[in-house]
Amino acid sequence: xxxxxxxxxxxxxxxxxxxxxxxxxxxxxxxxxxxxxxxxxxxxxxxxxxxxxxxxxxxxxxxxxxxxxxxxxxxxxxxxxxxxxxxxxxxxxxxxxxxxxxxxxxxxxxxxxxxxxxxxxxxxxxxxxxxxxxxxxxxxxxxxxxxxxxxxxxxxxxxxxxxxxxxxxxxxxxxxxxxxxxxxxxxxxxxxxxxxxxxxxxxxxxxxxxxxxxxxxxxxxxxxxxxxxxxxxxxxxxxxxxxxxxxxxxxxxxxxxxxxxxxxxxxxxxxxxxxxxxxxxxxxxxxxxxxxxxxxxxxxxxxxxxxxxxxxxxxxxxxxxxxxxxxxxxxxxxxxxxxxxxxxxxxxxxxxxxxxxxxxxxxxxxxxxxxxxxxxxxxxxxxxxxxxxxxxxxxxxxxxxxxxxxxxxxxxxxxxxxxxxxxxxxxxxxxxxxxxxxxxxxxxxxxxxxxxxxxxxxxxxxxxxxxxxxxxxxxx
Numbered sequence: 001x002x003x004x005x006x007x008x009x010x011x012x013x014x015x016x017x018x019x020x021x022x023x024x025x026x027x028x029x030x031x032x033x034x035x036x037x038x039x040x041x042x043x044x045x046x047x048x049x050x051x052x053x054x055x056x057x058x059x060x061x062x063x064x065x066x067x068x069x070x071x072x073x074x075x076x077x078x079x080x081x082x083x084x085x086x087x088x089x090x091x092x093x094x095x096x097x098x099x100x101x102x103x104x105x106x107x108x109x110x111x112x113x114x115x116x117x118x119x120x121x122x123x124x125x126x127x128x129x130x131x132x133x134x135x136x137x138x139x140x141x142x143x144x145x146x147x148x149x150x151x152x153x154x155x156x157x158x159x160x161x162x163x164x165x166x167x168x169x170x171x172x173x174x175x176x177x178x179x180x181x182x183x184x185x186x187x188x189x190x191x192x193x194x195x196x197x198x199x200x201x202x203x204x205x206x207x208x209x210x211x212x213x214x215x216x217x218x219x220x221x222x223x224x225x226x227x228x229x230x231x232x233x234x235x236x237x238x239x240x241x242x243x244x245x246x247x248x249x250x251x252x253x254x255x256x257x258x259x260x261x262x263x264x265x266x267x268x269x270x271x272x273x274x275x276x277x278x279x280x281x282x283x284x285x286x287x288x289x290x291x292x293x294x295x296x297x298x299x300x301x302x303x304x305x306x307x308x309x310x311x312x313x314x315x316x317x318x319x320x321x322x323x324x325x326x327x328x329x330x331x332x333x334x335x336x337x338x339x340x341x342x343x344x345x346x347x348x349x350x351x352x353x354x355x356x357x358x359x360x361x362x363x364x365x366x367x368x369x370x371x372x373x374x375x376x377x378x379x380x381x382x383x384x385x386x387x388x389x390x391x392x393x394x395x396x397x398x399x400x401x402x403x404x405x406x407x408x409x410x411x412x413x414x415x416x417x418x419x420x421x422x423x424x425x426x427x428x429x430x431x432x433x434x435x436x437x438x439x440x441x442x443x444x445x446x447x448x449x450x451x452x453x454x455x456x457x458x459x460x461x462x463x464x465x466x467x468x469x470x471x472x473x474x475x476x
Contacts, residue, residue: 294320
């Protein structure tokens with residue numbers, strides 16, 4: 001069933017705050033009856049948002065088969081998914097009412113690709129693309145930047161021999177939450193990165209994301225964009241991916257709702273760097289889904305500091321033995337903001353390894369950090385080695401951190417551990433600096449910087465390390 005048809009039927013249901021949009025002369029079928037029954041229990045606000053997302057998909061939006069399939073499944077999900085509240089366990093500590101009570105409008109396609117700041121984004125030495133509102137607006141690739149067989153661009157430009165291969169995996173993940181479905185309904189295009197068998201890409205591919213238009217805080221007009229990227233690495237392939245989310249204005253009012261899907265085949269390697277530097281007035285809710293086959297490696301290094309509300313939903317599935325997953329993340333709240341990491345690692349096969357380090361700093365009395373980390377070691381995942389550690393610094397009175405480490409072990413031959421620590425800066429460390437003639441404020445800045453440096457040093461490229469380090473210095 002096409003997405004337009006599903007939502008068209010929804011708009012004809014009485015007593016919902018969605019204006020009629022599509023009419024159908026078709027006879028009522030058992031399928032449409034069940035959809036109507038479901039819709040009667042739906043959230044009118046979510047349905048109205050789904051309709052506006054459907055309206056925003058103009059002729060310039062991709063109509064590729066994978067996106068059509070994702071739109072249809074997302075439309076079905078939105079029929080019965082209410083907007084999350086703090087009564088829902090995954091959002092118990094994360095208040096999304098900032099988004100819910102804004103006037104959400106999908107970004108206009110007429111704003112894309114016409115920005116003066118594109119001329120100032122050529123500083124990186126890596127192959128890069130600027131993605132504005134989900135569209136690749138500036139692609140900088142020289143003839144020698146990528147090896148033969150590597151593809152980087154829109155799904156619509158894929159060679160015919162790759163189309164079916166990519167289509168097989170796009171969207172083929174366990175269902176996410178409401179925000180996953182909103183992206184599926186509103187993504188205007190699908191950016192694809194493909195690495196063929198045995199190919200090792202020396203330089204990382206750099207993706208810079210921008211929201212093309214900002215709203216108005218007074219009127220509460222909140223533009224939403226839904227960029228979507230799919231990465232596939234065939235057997236023995238290797239690549240680095242850098243994602244940077246940047247706000248054009250310090251207090252820009254907008255919502256970025258991106259999705260990244262990663263498939264790593266046997267013995268493949270992906271190094272993923274993620275910098276979230278959105279405007280302080282924005283919302284940023286990201287989904288990252290990773291599928292790892294046998295003997296593959298996935299490494300994530302993340303630094304997130306932006307957004308009034310920032311949330312990263314990270315799900316990793318190990319689908320073969322001898323698989324390595326390493327997650328190293330750092331969040332820092334310097335304003336009245338909430339930064340949230342919800343991660344889930346599922347190990348289903350023998351000799352899997354997962355290592356997770358999450359660190360956060362809350363340096364504002366109205367700031368809040370959230371960590372919900374779930375590691376599940378299933379029955380067949382014998383000889384697993386899984387470790388999880390989270391450390392948090394609270395630097396102001398009334399600063400808040402909510403942490404929920406969760407290690408579920410069903411296998412009986414494993415080596416697993418987890419730990420959590422929350423504190424202010426230690427007096428002994430401050431005294432050490434002061435005893436050597438260093439004033440208290442300088443000592444505090446040095447200790448705060450070193451706290452985040454453990455994560456920053458994990459970035460595989462010097463350029464990214466320097467950028468993250470300088471960004472944190474500016475915030476401090």
